[in-house]
Amino acid sequence: DTAVSQTPKYLVTQMGNDKSIKCEQNLGHDTMYWYKQDSKKFLKIMFSYNNKELIINETVPNRFSPKSPDKAHLNLHINSLELGDSAVYFCASSQVSTQQFFGPGTRLTVL
């Protein structure tokens, strides 16, 4: 019954590795988002897809690449991980202009 799910919930990895975080929503929404919450709890938009089309791409290093294979999925791939990438990453979804529903978050720790 989970509305927005993310896997994994925790991810610990070494600097320089490549990792992916997956997001799935079963709400039938057409818009999905990735937000980053840093160590000071500040939340900032990274990307958004509407019907598999990228509509928001904030100032994010190109080591981050979102992929939306279909409307229900939005994955985040990160290349060459750096210490500063350690954060909690939230996926969210909405039906265009309605409220956004958030996933449980993925805590990424880069050692």
Add this chain to the structure above:
Amino acid sequence: AQTVTQSQPEMSVQEAETVTLSCTYDTSESDYYLFWYKQPPSRQMILVIRQEAYKQQNATENRFSVNFQKAAKSFSLKISDSQLGDAAMYFCAYRGNSGGSNYKLTFGKGTLLTVNP
């Protein structure tokens, strides 16, 4: 660009008392939405209340209510009869309504609320 400011990094309240969290924002748009989200230690983002800018009436949800002052660009959250379960980080957020990239949420830095028994 829109900005959201929460001037109180931390607040505390006694159980059963009332507390008000402050939020101001800056925008040149006339049509937008404002939200308060709660993030307990579980880190789940939970929507507490939302306000449409075109509505003059302040939103209420049980013990939670807002004081929306559009001209002053102020959007405070009042929690009545505070409960221990209200302890969390509270985020004020803005969302435009003109389509596309405007649908992103812009968050304030948060207010950590402690509820004392």
